Amino acid sequence: MIEEKGIFDRETSLVKMNTDEFAVEAVNDCRSRRIRVVDYQACDIGALANYIEILGSKSQAGKIIVYSHRNDWQKFLSLGYRLEGVMNTYFRGDPVYLISRFLCSDRFGSEHLVNEDLILKRILQRKRSCVGADKSSNCKNYSIRILKDDDINTVMDIFRDVFVTYPSPVEERRYFEELTGREGNIMLIAEYKSEIAGIISADIDNRHLSAELTDCVTLPEHRGRGVMAMLIDHLEQKLAQRKLICLYSLTRAGIPPINAVMYKKGYTYGGRLINNCDIGGRYENMNIWEKSIK
Ligand SMILES: CC(C)(COP(=O)(O)OP(=O)(O)OC[C@H]1O[C@@H](n2cnc3c(N)ncnc32)[C@H](O)[C@@H]1OP(=O)(O)O)[C@@H](O)C(=O)NCCC(=O)NCCS
Incomplete structure (x- = not known):
């Protein structure tokens, strides 16, 4: 049995475990009191689920999210997991099933769902091509560049x-130093008259050929x-050079x-993750x- 812990920041660590029954890589995110199982292989899903649950209760997590594969996401259902969403091309072009288990009742319910459904419905009712006015004349006043020190x-x-x-360690300078394009992940800045007007970044996962716009x-x-x-x-233009398959x-x-x-x-809308992270x-x-x- 091997257990390894890598630290991302003061509140987030990477846990790796290998046994005869499974191999797993999980992010223990104390900031949002959640465990994210980002990679696993298992001949015994029950043994894997037991291990994750122990990890969750040790770190007092309220939610476990497993990035699950096509062939075994349903096996998790009888173990208390719920399907929250699907991305069709997340794993090198194959689907990911985002299944979650709630470890405390206050994390499970959400009074905001009905309003959020209404917001989504109104957005999806519009024809994509007709959404909004052409804003290209506004945009000529803005320039886009990569984040600098x-x-x-x-x-x-x-x-x-x-x-x-915020769910990421934005109070730590190091978080942004890694987004200056030197180490793969990128942050872009929109500038208006030399002032920062907007920000976006890409968290790139080269193993799965996917990237999160965040x-x-x-x-x-x-x-x-x-x-x-x-x-x-x-950002999409920059990411097009990276041989990725899935943006999300x-x-x-x-x-x-x-x-x-x-x-x-x-x-494309792929579902909703309930009480997923501490933001705002x-x-x-x-x-x-x-x-x-692709
Ligand atoms: C969300 C945010 C980044 C949007 O930035 P922005 O530069 O204003 O976005 P854009 O102008 O490119 O597009 C916004 C679109 O939303 C639409 N919109 C605005 N209010 C809306 C509403 N109530 N219902 C539906 N659409 C709405 C706008 O009409 C526009 O669409 P259009 O171009 O088709 O008209 C900005 O509001 C923000 O920084 N919010 C606070 C931080 C935050 O919550 N970030 C999101 C983290 S997930």
Whole structure:
């Protein structure tokens, strides 16, 4: 038996375990009190589920999320897991089934679901091609570039101002240093008259050939002008050179503009992760949006 722990930041660690019954890689995320099982192989799903559950209760997690494969996601259902979403091309072009087990009752229920369904319905009712006005005339005032070291203090201030809480360690400079394009992951900045107007980043998973579009912020005075749409376009162009198959984003289900912009940019809705992470001061439900780029 081998157990290894790698630390991402003060509150997140990577746990690896190999036994005769399974091999697993899980992220223990104390910030959002969740365990994310990001990779596994198992001849005995029950043994794997037992191990994850022990991990979850040791770290007082409220939720376990397994990135599960086509052939065994259903085996998890009788072990207390629920299917929350599907991305069709996440595992090198094969589907991932996002199945979750809730370890405490306050994490399971959500009073926001009905309102979030309404937001989604209104967005999906629009024809993609007809969504919104042409904002290209607004956008000519903005330029897009990769994050530089000199931007980091300002970007840290922006995240502190916009989000009361955030699931990634945006209070740590190191988080942004890894997004300057030197180590694979990228953060792009939209600039208006030399001031930062918008931010997006890509968290690239080369093993599975997928990338998460994340850290999406437009500063309040620049919202509704197509800045996020423009950032997504530029990021997609950069990612096209990386031989990826799946782009996806997990968006706050209660915030209409971020869901509208994902839909507008051709992403397909793939489900909702309940009380998934601590963002904006509480656990929020996150919508799954996916686009295949193979
Ligand atoms: C979400 C956010 C990034 C959007 O940025 P933005 O630059 O204003 O986005 P865009 O202008 O490119 O697109 C927004 C779209 O939402 C639409 N929209 C705005 N309010 C809407 C509503 N109530 N219902 C439906 N659509 C809405 C806009 O009309 C626009 O679509 P259009 O171009 O087709 O008209 C910005 O509002 C923000 O930073 N919010 C706070 C941080 C946050 O929560 N980030 C998301 C993390 S998942």
